Amino acid sequence: MKILVSVSLSVMVLLQDAAAVTHSLQYIYTASSGMTDFPEFVNLGMLDGVQMDYYDSVIRKVIPKQDWMAKNEGPEYWERQTQASFGAEQSFKVNIGTAKERFNQTGGVHIAQMMYGCEWDDETNEVKGYYQGGYDGEDFIVFNMETETWIAPIPEAVITKHKWDNNKALIAHWKNYLTQECPEWLKKYVNYGRSSLMRKDVPSVSLLQKTPSSPVSCHATGFYPDRAMMFWRKDGEEIHEGVERGEILPNHDGSFQMNVDLDISSVSPEDWRRYDCVFQLSGVEDDIITKLDKAAIKTNWGKPEVKSGDGGFPTAAVIGGVLGFLLLAACVAGLIIWKKTQQQ
Template sequence: DRVTFGLKCSFSSTVTHSLLYFDTSSTQVPNFPQFVSVAYVNGLQITHYDSNTKREMPKQEWMKKITDEDHEYWDRNTQIALNTEQASKGNTETAKQRLNLTDGLHMWQRMSGCEWDDETNEINGYFQYAFDGEDFIALDLKTETFVAPRPEAVVTKHRWERIGEAVRQKDYITHECVDYLKKYLRNGESVLMRKAPLVSFLQKSPSSPVTCHATGFYPDRAMLFWTKDGEELYEGVDYWEILPNHDGTFQKSADLDLTSVPHQDWERYECVFQLSGVPDKNYRLERTKDHTNTYIGIALGALGLLAVAGVVTFFIMRRRGEKNNV
C-alpha cells in the first residue's frame, strides 16, 4: 500500500505560495527506490532524487537555468540528498527498534517546507516525520517545540529541544526556505503565474448527471461548486478532487443530478469557479441538443476539452541542510 502525507489546504482570497520537500525511505517495497526525495513549488514538482540515480535532477525546464546564478546548485543539493538518504536509513532502523518491529515493509517519511502569503507577508511552515503512515514527530512553529504523538518519539522530542533544533528549523523556514521560494517564483514566473480555466458542461445522456468540468487552471487552490438561485448546493452533487494535468495545470469536476428538475428550471443552476487571485466566474446552465440527441449544457464561455490526467504522485520530502537523527 502507498503511504503518503495528507496536506489539508483551505481556500483563501489571498495568494499563498509554497515550497515543500518530501522524503521517503522504505524497506522491501518492490520496484521502488529505497529513498526518494522531491520538491514542489505551488504544487508543481521542480526536483527529483532517488537512491537509484544518486543525482538531484530538475523536473522543469526553467529550473535548469538556476545554475546561471548558482553554479554549484545541483552538486550541492545532490550531496545534501545523499546525506539525507543515509540519515533516513538510520532513522528507519531506530524507529523499528523503538517500536519493537521486525524486518519487512516499512516507510519513514519527512515533510518540510514553507508557505508565504505575498499579500500579508505571513509565513507558515512544516517539519514533520511519519513512520509506516502514522505521525511520529512534528514541529510546532509558534511554540518552537516538538509534538510527539507516540510515546516512542518522546526521547527524540526532548533531545531535539535540548539542542535547539526547533529554533534552527524555525529560522530555516522563515528565512532560507522563503528566500528560495521567492527565487523559484521569479525564475518560473511564466509557468507559475495564475491561470484561469476552460470550463465546460458535459452530459452523456438525458438521465446522466451534468458535469461541470474546469481544466487548465493554476495553482490548485481552487473551488468549483454548483448553486441554485445563488445558493450553494450540497444534496445531489458529487464533488471530485483536484487532479493534475500533464502540463502542470490542474482540473476539477462537479456532478449535478438534474433528473427530477424540469427542463425549464435548468437556468436556475450555475457552476461557480473560484481561484485564488482571479475574479470568480459563474457559468449558467442552458439546455441544448446536439446532432446525436444527447443533451449537453453549454458553458457561457470557451468550451474546454476533458483532459484526463493519469498522474499518481508519491510524495516524499526533506529540508535543505543538516541531517536529523531520531
Template sequence: MKLTSHQNMKIFILLLLSSHFASSVKHSLKYIFTASSGLPDFPEFVAAAVVDDNLVVYCDSSKKIIELKHDWVKKVLEDDPAQLEEYNWGCFVREPIFFKATINSLMQRFNQSGGVHILQRVNGCEWDDETGEVIGFSQYGYDGEDFISIDLKTETWIALKPQAVITKLRWDADKARMKSIQNYLTVIHPERLKKFLYYGRSFLLRTELPSVSLLQKTPSSPVSCHATGFYPHRASLVWRKDEEELHEEVDHGEILPNHDGTFQMSVDLNLSSVTPENWTRYYCVFQLYGVEEDIITKLEKDRIRTNWVKPSDMTVLVTAAVVVLALALILIGAAGFIVYKKKKAIRPPSSPDNSTEFSERVNPET
C-alpha cells in the same frame, strides 16, 4: 544565504508587477523526502523540491542524479550555489544515512521484523505575498500515518504516535537543533521561495483558464461539471440555482494535476428531484482566484456530453452492423469462389510421370 535589502526589494517589486492575482495569495515551498525499506525495485531514498505544487527539483540517491525540472531553476541555483551544495550533500550523503537509521529504529519500536516500510518528511514554508506572513512546517510520517511534527510557537515537537514520544523528548532537549530548523523554516526557505517565484514567474505566476464541460453517463446519472486546464490550483467550482450556491445534492471532487502542469476538478449535481422545466435555473460557476470574470455554464440538454445510446438507436446500430457483416461474408465467399475457379482452370493435367516424380521426392525410399 541571505538576500540584501536591495535584492529583496527588487524581487518584491518584480513579483508585484508580474503577479496576475489581485488578492492576497499564499505561495508554498516544500521539500519532500521519502525513504523506503523492503522494496527492491524502488529507490531507497528520493527527494523533491515543490513550489506551489509544481515539481522543480528531484533527486534519486540510487541513480546519483539531481534533475532540474525547468530551465529557470538553473538560474535559481546559480544565484544561490549553497542550495545546490545542500542538494548534493542531502540527497547522496546525509539524509539517506539518517533516514535508513531512522527506519531501522522505528521498526524496532513498532515490533516489526520485516516487510515494506516508508518514512517521509515534509519541510517548508508558506508565504503570503501581501502581508508577508511566513508559516514554517516540518512533519514526519511513517507507513502512511503522521508520526511527529514541529510547533514553532512553543519550539517543541508534537508526538502524533505513542512511539514518537521518545523522539520528541530527545529532539526537544536539543535546543541548538531547534534553532537551526527554525531558521531554515522561517528565514532561509522563504528567501528561496521568493527566488523560485522571481526566476520562474512566467511559469509559476501564470494564469490559464480552463475548458468547462457538462458530462453525464446516463439520463439518471448526476450531471458533472468538469473544468480542466486551469492554473493555478487556487480555484472553485460550484453549482448554483438562480443566485444561490447549492450544498445539498452536490458532490465536490478533488483538484487533480494534469500531465502538463495544469489542474482539473469536477462537481456533480443530482437531478433526481429537478423537473425539466427548472433546468434553466441551474448553472455551474468556475472561479479562478484573482480573475474577475467567472466562467458560467448553464444546465442545458444540448450542452451535455454523454456516451449513452438510446435503446432505439442501439437497435438501429445493431441491425446495421449485422447487415454490414453479412455483406462482408458474402463478398469474402464470392472472392474465394472466384479464386478457386481460376486455380482449377489453370491447373495442368496430371500425368503418370509427374505423379511418380512427386511421390519419389516426398518418399524417396518407396
C-alpha cells in the same frame, strides 16, 4: 532518529483572494522498506504546489522539473543538492531501521517520511514555518515553533523527542532555518518562476454524462493556478443538495482539472434552465458560467465507440490527470495517506 539538513520549504496551496498570495516551498522525503516496485528513497521539492525538482535512490541525482529552475541555477547548485539528498538517503536508511526496532517490526512494508518548509504572504510579509516527521502514515515527531520543543504524538517517538529537546543547537538551527533561511529561498525561487507561477489560465468547461440517468458532471480543465472553485447554482443561488464536488487534479502540462457533479434524477426537464455551473479562478474577475443544457452535454452513451476528438466524454484527459495525480501522490505520500496537520 537523525535529522537531515538541506534546503526545503512549505506545504499547502490554499484558496487566496486576488489581493494577496501565500507562496509556499516544500520538500518531502519518503523512505520505504519492503517495497520492490518503488525507490527506497524519494525526495522532491514543491513551489506553490508545483514540483520543481526530484531525486530518488535509483537515479542518485537531483534533477530540475521546471525550466525556470534549470535556467537559473548552475551545475554547482545541482551538485550540492545531490550531495545533500544522498546524505538524506543514508540517514533515512538508519531512521527506518530504528523505527522498525521501536515498533518491534521485522517484515512487511514500512514508510518513513519528513516534510518541512515555510509559507510567505507577499502582502503582509508574514512567514510560517513547520517541520513534521511521519511513520507508516501517522505523525511521528512535530516541531513546535512557539515553544521551541518537539512533540511526540505516539509513545515510540518519546525517545526522539527527549533527545532532540536536549539538542539546543538543533533547535536553534530549525528555528533560524524556518523563519529566516527558508523564506529567502522561497522568495528567490518565486522570482525565478514568476512568469509561470503568476500566470492565470482559464479553463475549457464541458458538461459530461455517462448515461441519461447519471449525474451531469461540469468538468473544467486547463486552468492555472489551482486556487479555484466550481459549484452548481439554481435560480442564481449556490446549491449543495445533490451536488458532489471532486478534487482538483493535475494535468500532464502543469495545469489543473476539476469537476462537480449534479444529480438530475429529481430535476424535471422544464426546470433544467434554472440550473447553471459556475467556475471561479482566483485573480480573474469574470466567472465562467455554463447553463444546464441537454444539447450541450457530451456523452458516450449509445455510441459504439468514441475516438479522441469526436466530442464524447474526454476519458483520456480525465484518466491521464488521475494517473498523474496518483504518481505524484506515490512520491509525496509513499503510497500512504498521511494526515498533514497544520503547524503547531
